[in-house]
Amino acid sequence: MTNLLNEAFHKAKSLPEPIQDELAKQLIEAIESESQWQQTLSEPQSFIIDELARKALSESSQGKTKIMGFDEL
Template identity: 55%
Template sequence: MMFSREEKKEMLSTLLSKAVQKAQELPEAIQDELAEQFIEDIENEIKWQETLSKPQDSLILKELAQKAIADSENGQTEEMGFDDL
């Protein structure tokens, strides 16, 4: 099923509204933590999108990806989860 840009915005708004409503059921301290995390995620996503939109940065990312793949193939990496970082 295909959605128009406006339909996607409306769905996102609905989903975001649902998330906010759920968060409002939590204690204020947890709401604040969630808000801080969400803002940080949004800021990081904006930076990521900006990085991907710059050809010179895309080349750097490609080189880094190739190095990471080579390191992995040569056994120079260690498997980790997000909690291990």
Template identity: 60%
Template sequence: MTDLLAEAFRKAQDLPDYLQNELAEQLIDDVENELKWQRSLSQPQNAKLEELAAKALSDSINGKTKALGFDEL
């Protein structure tokens, strides 16, 4: 545990129980969400998306695309 997190816990000990529980619930949610993001970001990229990106790049290089403005989409 880092010094900063330990300090936060020490300070939280002085709060009423209901506030400690609120902080604990928020922290648990934040940690769970962070872990989900880490797992999601560590997974290999979707091969289909990479295939579509390569085709789009190839089409652009070979002049098979047309530049459009946002109002033309």
């Protein structure tokens, strides 16, 4: 554990229990959220882009698309 995190826990010990519990919930949520982001970012995303490209090309060849400018979106 880092010194800063140790210091934060040490300071939190002096707070009333309901506030300690709220801090703990927030910390757990932040850790879980960060963990999810790390997992998402570590997974290869190229298959998603490939699938979207195939779908766009298929729809274009079927005449389901039209050329538009940015101000028409």
